[in-house]
Structure formats: C-alpha cells, structure tokens
Amino acid sequence: MEQEAFYTVGEFDRSKIDLNKPAMTVEEYMQQVVVGRELLPDVAVASPEVLKRFSATPLRKSLTNLPGICDDSRTFTSRFGPNKEWCVAKSNDFSQNRSAFECVKVPDDDPLKDVQLPIMNDWMRWCQVCFESRLEGFAIAPENEQRFAHHKGTPPTVSLITSLKDHQVNELIIHQIKYMLNKGQTRATLQWLYALLLVVKKPLLPEVCSSLRDFCRKCKEWRAELDEDEEDTIYQLSFFISIISIYFAQHDLADQQ
Template sequence: MRWVGLAGLKTMAWIPVESAVEELMPRLLPVEPCDLTESFDPSVPPRTPQEYLRRVQIEAAQCPDVVVAQIDPKKLKRKQSVNVSLSGCQPAPEGYSPTLQWQQQQVAQFSSVRQSVIRHRSHWKSQQLDSNVTMPKSEDEEGWKKFCLGERLCAEGAVGPATSEGPGIDYVQIGFPPLLSIVSRMNQATVTSVLEYLSNWFGERDFTPELGRWLYALLACLEKPLLPEAHSLIRQLARRCSEVRLLVDSKDDERVPALNLLICLVSRDSEEIEKEEQAAAEKAVTKEDFQGEWTAPALEFTAST
C-alpha cells in the first residue's frame, strides 16, 4: 500500500509488491485486478475508474523503491539570501559600538593568530611544562576553572586585585596564562569542554582580564569546521558579552573593547571571513586600540584604557 499519483492527483491503491514487510501491512483500499479490454491504452486519459487505477498501478511499478536527490551545494550557496545573525545578542549602547575598520583589523589579527597556532602546534606541544603546571583532566570542570582563573577568583566573595605576600608569582592563586605550551596540548574535545566551563562561569559573574585571555586563546584553538556544540558555545558567549556590555557604566571602561572584540570575532566568524583568513594571515596588521597580542610563548589578552 502506498501513495501514488497521476497528473497532480493522489490515491491509495493496492499494488502487488515483493517486499514481505509491505505484504504484512493492511490494505486501506483493496483493488482487484482490472478486467480491461484489449483496446486499453495507458497513454491516453482514462475513461473509467478501472482504467485510472490500472494506470496508477503501472506508474507505481515504474517508480524506484529508493530515490536519492543529487544536490549541488554550490548552486544552493549562490542562491543563499538569508544571513543568520547572533540571535539574542543585545545591541550596543550608543557610543559603545566599534568602527568597521576596527572590527576588520581585529578579525585579520585573530586570523593570523589562529594560523600561527596551527603551524606551531607540534613545536609547542613538544616543549616541557614547568614543574608547577599540572593540567586537569578534560572532564574536571572545577579543576579547569581554577587552573585558568585561579583559586582566588573562583572562591566565593573574591573581589579586588590579587596580591602576593611572597616573592614570585603564585599561579595557583591567580591562574595560569594560556601559554602556547599549554593550549597546544589540548585536543579539540578539551578545547570545547574548557570553553564551555568558562562560559558557564562567565554566565554568573563579571568579565575579567584572566577570563578574556583564555576565551581569546580557546577561540584561536578551535579548528574548522566547527563542531555543532562549538557553534552553540560561541553564540552563547557572544550573547553573554552583549549582556555584560549593557551593564557597563562608561564607554571608556576597559571591559568595553574586550567585550567588543569577543562579540566581533564570533559574529564575523562566517564563511566570508574564512575565505579571507589565508590572505589575512600573511599580512602584518598594525596593533591599534585594543588587540589580542600574540607573543611566544604566551598568548596575551590586554585591554587598553
């Protein structure tokens, strides 16, 4: 039993089939074999109900059981007329939005950083970590939050700048920076997981320089094509950045260019930007206003006032 059609019409007709599965299905409209005259011509319009049903049977028998559509993605791409926006992103307050030139510079610089990560990943992965660096396991959410942001920032009620009573830097308290020797050891599953952990933390707290450095580094480590979960995470990140930007009292706040940068990188990380990445990576972009500076062995993320 199947739907079959003729000249824009559809009907249910009994059609003998060899499939044992279809033979077990109940017949909605049993049709006995038609006793037609020898003058029956299936190429002319039917004159009786029996001739019509017979034509339906003949037409159905000629249809393949499985049909595969041959789709040319290039043709669909040329006809694409809808651009997907960052749904849920809050518009920038007046005076908070960066210029188009600034956005283009940041995207070009970020593309260069991403290409550098890809080219030098093997080298930095082979470098030995310091004795005080112990990377958490991929599934250890709390461990990664403390590793990236520091135990002090992750502690409840921690406010104000970090202080050090003794000599040297206590990275356990202030968090480890996203050194190339660290991020190069993270596979794509770990990069996506840590990005999710930090996005969850950011969803309930304010933006900090420590968080910004790691978010920039993780975005640079994401490989194309992005996994569906990575797409969802970076869109969620952009929405949260736009929400925090609304709460900033002054456009001169150092958080504004940092938040704008993350929103810019996510919103403009489209197919058009992907085509320009290789060319942009070969160009030296003058650092201007706020930028994510690329220095070996550390990936710096700073906001100018």
C-alpha cells in the same frame, strides 16, 4: 586486522557545504570535515604578511596577549557598537593571529606530562585550575611571570595551549563560558578564552558554537552596564563580539549587520 570505519559519509554535493554554518546533524558535521580537509594544502606555509608581522616580536610574548584599547584607541568609535570597518579589521587581525599560531611548533617537552589534570567533564574543577588555583607542578618561564601576574590560576601560556588536544580545547571553551556566565568576566578569563579561540578547529562543534553565541550575547549585556572610563574592558568585549560574529560567522549577533 584493519579497523572498520565507525561512520560512512557517503556521496554528497560538496558545492552545497557551508563550512561557516554550524552543523545540525552528525552527517552535516562529517561532510564539513571532509570538505575542510580536501581544501587544506599539502604543505601549510604562512603568508609573507603573517611572517613579517611577527618577525619583530617573539611569538611566545605576543600571540596569547588579549588586545587592549591602547592598541588602536583612535579607531575605536563607540562603546555601544563600533563601526563595521573596525569590526572587520579586528576579525582580520584575529585570523592572522590564528595563522601565526599554526606556525608555532608543539613543544617536545610536554608541559602537562607530569601534571595531574581533572577529568574532562568536571567543568568546575577545570575552571578552578584555569582561574583560581594554579596547577601544581606547572612551570612558568621567569620572563612570563610578570605578563601573567593577574592570573591566580594556571595561565594560558603558548606551550600549554599548543599541548592541548582538540577535544580538550572544545570542552574548555564550553566550561569557561559556563563559568563566566555564572560568575562574570575578568581580564584573566577573557585572556584564556581568547587563547582557546586561537586554536579551536573549524567547523565548530554545535555545542561549542552554541556556547559562543551565549557568550556573545552576554558580552553585549556586560558592555552596556560598564561606565565610560572602563574603556579597556569595553574594547575587549567588543573585540569578542566581532570575532564571534564575523570570523566564526554568527552574523546575526554582529554589532553592525
């Protein structure tokens, strides 16, 4: 017996659907999903520019690395709001990283298969696992140990991120932002959020969009409180403001509107 559809979208004008605007109702969200799927190609192929960019560096060593000031310090112009060109460039870089991530094959050997995960709505336990205490039985390749040395909890390895289900990614974004709003940001928490944003599906769920907006506002507060010698953190906070306001289309939160 065939299952009945749990929700019927019905006829609607596809030309009026904005995929960058957060849906306010279930109907709007389902219409965005329909239009988004219709725009997908039958076969996804990374552009030559994306493939060329990552051909010289192993994907597993580069994709979840949070960009730092050393990457382009000469073009980072202001701690209180970099220029528009810089912001757009960071959004474009992020978009290319997402495209490259789509080329990463989901591991055949699920790294979570033998791991006892917290229930999804236990946000504090999930944040403890991500930031404070490493999952028992979660293996990290020896070549990655040094790269994730600043992580007390379970680091966002490529194999882990690609093993997460869409609903887990959405919930973890909300959980981790709640944690940072309460306890502050660190290199490890920012790297985790960056990795999750590489794989979160668009259009964003309304609650995910709301959390990102709260985080973007907080990034501006944190940045204003930092000393000038904390360049790397200032850079990274500005980076998040750029990708949230430009790539995820929260334009009213941009540094340069």
